Amino acid sequence: xxxxxxxxxxxxxxxxxxxxxxxxxxxxxxxxxxxxxxxxxxxxxxxxxxxxxxxxxxxxxxxxxxxxxxxxxxxxxxxxxxxxxxxxxxxxxxxxxxxxxxxxxxxxxxxxxxxxxxxxxxxxxxxxxxxxxxxxxxxxxxxx
Numbered sequence: 001x002x003x004x005x006x007x008x009x010x011x012x013x014x015x016x017x018x019x020x021x022x023x024x025x026x027x028x029x030x031x032x033x034x035x036x037x038x039x040x041x042x043x044x045x046x047x048x049x050x051x052x053x054x055x056x057x058x059x060x061x062x063x064x065x066x067x068x069x070x071x072x073x074x075x076x077x078x079x080x081x082x083x084x085x086x087x088x089x090x091x092x093x094x095x096x097x098x099x100x101x102x103x104x105x106x107x108x109x110x111x112x113x114x115x116x117x118x119x120x121x122x123x124x125x126x127x128x129x130x131x132x133x134x135x136x137x138x139x140x141x142x143x144x
Contacts, residue, residue: 007139007140007141008134008136008139008140008141009132009133009134009136009141010037010132010133010134010136010141011130011131011132011133012030012032012130012131012132012133013128013129013130014030014128014129014130015030015032015042015109015110015129015130015131016030016044016110016112016126016129018126018127018128018129019125019126021123021125023114023116023122023123023124024113024114025111025112025113026111026112026113026114026126030109031065031068031069031107031108031109032107032108032109032110032131032133033068033106033107034101034104034106034107034108034133035106036136036137036138036141037101037133037134037135037136037137037141038100038101038102038135038136038137039098039099039100039101039102039133039134039135040098040099040101040131040132040133040134041096041097041098041099041131041132041134042060042096042097042099042110042129042130042131043094043095043096043097043129043130043131043132044058044094044095044112044126044128044129045093045094045126045127045128045129046058046089046090046091046092046093046094046095046124046125046126046127047091047092047124047125047126047127048091048092048124048125049089049090049091049116049122049123049124050121050122050123050124050125051116051119051120051121051122051123052118052119052120052122053116053117053118053119053122054117054118054119055115055116055117055118056088056089056090056114056115056116056117056122056124057086057087057088057089057114057115058086058087058089058095058112058113058114058115059085059086059087059112059113059115060081060085060086060097060110060111060112060113061074061075061077061085061111061112061113062074062075062077062080062081062099062101062104062108062109062110062111063075063108063109063111064104064105064106064107064108064109065105065106065107065109066105066106066107067106067107068107070107072107072109074111075104079100080099080100080101080104081097081098081099081100082098082099082100083097083098085097089114089124101133102135110129110131112126112129114126
Protein backbone atom coordinates (compact mmCIF):
# COMPACT_ATOMS: atom_id res chain seq x y z
CA UNK A 1 0.00 0.00 0.00
CA UNK A 2 1.44 3.37 -1.02
CA UNK A 3 1.53 6.13 1.57
CA UNK A 4 2.24 9.81 1.20
CA UNK A 5 5.72 10.85 2.30
CA UNK A 6 4.19 12.93 5.09
CA UNK A 7 2.67 9.78 6.61
CA UNK A 8 5.98 7.90 6.62
CA UNK A 9 8.35 10.38 8.30
CA UNK A 10 8.64 12.58 11.36
CA UNK A 11 10.44 15.93 11.07
CA UNK A 12 12.18 17.62 13.99
CA UNK A 13 13.35 21.17 13.28
CA UNK A 14 16.43 22.45 15.12
CA UNK A 15 17.23 19.40 17.27
CA UNK A 16 20.54 21.23 17.84
CA UNK A 17 20.00 24.95 18.59
CA UNK A 18 21.42 27.52 16.17
CA UNK A 19 24.69 29.03 17.33
CA UNK A 20 26.37 32.15 15.97
CA UNK A 21 29.84 31.14 17.13
CA UNK A 22 30.22 27.39 17.00
CA UNK A 23 33.40 25.58 17.88
CA UNK A 24 33.90 22.33 19.75
CA UNK A 25 30.97 20.19 20.94
CA UNK A 26 27.68 21.97 20.24
CA UNK A 27 24.91 22.19 22.81
CA UNK A 28 22.24 19.57 22.42
CA UNK A 29 19.36 19.74 24.83
CA UNK A 30 16.62 18.05 22.84
CA UNK A 31 15.87 14.42 23.71
CA UNK A 32 14.24 12.89 20.63
CA UNK A 33 11.79 10.03 21.08
CA UNK A 34 12.46 7.72 18.13
CA UNK A 35 10.03 4.99 19.24
CA UNK A 36 9.31 2.74 16.26
CA UNK A 37 11.59 4.59 13.85
CA UNK A 38 14.70 2.75 12.72
CA UNK A 39 16.53 5.27 10.53
CA UNK A 40 17.02 8.99 10.10
CA UNK A 41 18.75 11.76 8.20
CA UNK A 42 20.31 14.65 10.12
CA UNK A 43 21.18 17.91 8.39
CA UNK A 44 23.16 20.90 9.62
CA UNK A 45 23.26 24.26 7.79
CA UNK A 46 26.29 26.42 8.50
CA UNK A 47 26.90 30.05 7.64
CA UNK A 48 30.17 31.92 7.58
CA UNK A 49 33.48 30.56 8.82
CA UNK A 50 35.30 33.37 10.58
CA UNK A 51 38.92 33.69 11.67
CA UNK A 52 40.30 32.13 8.46
CA UNK A 53 40.58 28.48 9.54
CA UNK A 54 42.90 26.37 7.37
CA UNK A 55 40.81 23.22 7.97
CA UNK A 56 37.29 22.63 9.24
CA UNK A 57 35.17 19.56 9.91
CA UNK A 58 32.08 18.37 11.76
CA UNK A 59 31.86 15.00 13.46
CA UNK A 60 28.43 13.72 14.48
CA UNK A 61 27.99 11.53 17.53
CA UNK A 62 24.62 10.01 18.41
CA UNK A 63 23.88 9.44 22.09
CA UNK A 64 21.02 7.28 23.36
CA UNK A 65 19.17 6.49 26.57
CA UNK A 66 16.15 4.46 27.72
CA UNK A 67 14.55 7.56 29.29
CA UNK A 68 14.40 11.17 28.13
CA UNK A 69 16.08 12.53 31.27
CA UNK A 70 18.60 9.74 31.92
CA UNK A 71 22.31 9.45 31.23
CA UNK A 72 23.03 9.37 27.51
CA UNK A 73 25.79 7.16 26.10
CA UNK A 74 27.48 7.55 22.73
CA UNK A 75 26.60 4.95 20.11
CA UNK A 76 29.25 3.12 18.16
CA UNK A 77 29.70 5.45 15.17
CA UNK A 78 30.33 2.53 12.80
CA UNK A 79 26.80 1.33 13.46
CA UNK A 80 24.97 4.62 14.07
CA UNK A 81 26.23 6.76 11.17
CA UNK A 82 26.11 5.26 7.69
CA UNK A 83 29.10 6.60 5.78
CA UNK A 84 31.47 9.17 7.24
CA UNK A 85 30.73 10.38 10.78
CA UNK A 86 33.15 13.26 10.13
CA UNK A 87 32.66 15.55 7.15
CA UNK A 88 34.52 18.58 5.82
CA UNK A 89 32.80 21.85 6.67
CA UNK A 90 32.67 24.63 4.12
CA UNK A 91 31.33 28.15 4.58
CA UNK A 92 27.57 28.31 3.92
CA UNK A 93 27.50 24.54 3.52
CA UNK A 94 24.96 21.90 4.49
CA UNK A 95 26.12 18.59 5.94
CA UNK A 96 23.92 15.49 5.83
CA UNK A 97 24.34 12.33 7.88
CA UNK A 98 22.40 9.11 7.32
CA UNK A 99 21.67 7.27 10.59
CA UNK A 100 20.88 3.65 11.41
CA UNK A 101 18.96 3.63 14.68
CA UNK A 102 17.76 0.02 14.61
CA UNK A 103 18.40 -1.79 17.85
CA UNK A 104 19.20 1.44 19.70
CA UNK A 105 17.59 2.86 22.83
CA UNK A 106 14.35 4.85 22.64
CA UNK A 107 15.70 8.40 23.08
CA UNK A 108 18.54 9.97 21.12
CA UNK A 109 20.47 13.22 21.09
CA UNK A 110 22.53 14.60 18.22
CA UNK A 111 25.96 15.87 19.28
CA UNK A 112 27.90 17.54 16.45
CA UNK A 113 31.46 18.62 17.20
CA UNK A 114 33.00 21.38 15.08
CA UNK A 115 36.78 21.23 14.63
CA UNK A 116 38.49 24.32 13.25
CA UNK A 117 42.27 24.45 12.81
CA UNK A 118 44.55 27.36 12.05
CA UNK A 119 43.50 30.93 11.64
CA UNK A 120 42.86 33.45 14.38
CA UNK A 121 40.08 32.44 16.82
CA UNK A 122 38.14 30.60 14.12
CA UNK A 123 34.42 29.91 14.50
CA UNK A 124 31.51 28.65 12.44
CA UNK A 125 27.90 29.81 12.53
CA UNK A 126 25.33 27.00 12.80
CA UNK A 127 22.27 28.47 11.09
CA UNK A 128 19.94 25.55 11.70
CA UNK A 129 19.46 21.81 11.83
CA UNK A 130 16.83 19.20 11.06
CA UNK A 131 16.23 15.53 11.71
CA UNK A 132 13.96 13.37 9.60
CA UNK A 133 13.00 10.07 11.24
CA UNK A 134 11.71 7.26 9.04
CA UNK A 135 11.64 3.53 8.45
CA UNK A 136 8.76 3.34 10.95
CA UNK A 137 7.33 0.15 12.38
CA UNK A 138 3.78 1.47 11.85
CA UNK A 139 2.21 3.84 9.34
CA UNK A 140 1.10 6.54 9.44
CA UNK A 141 3.88 7.87 11.65
CA UNK A 142 2.78 9.53 14.87
CA UNK A 143 4.87 12.71 15.36
CA UNK A 144 7.24 12.89 18.34
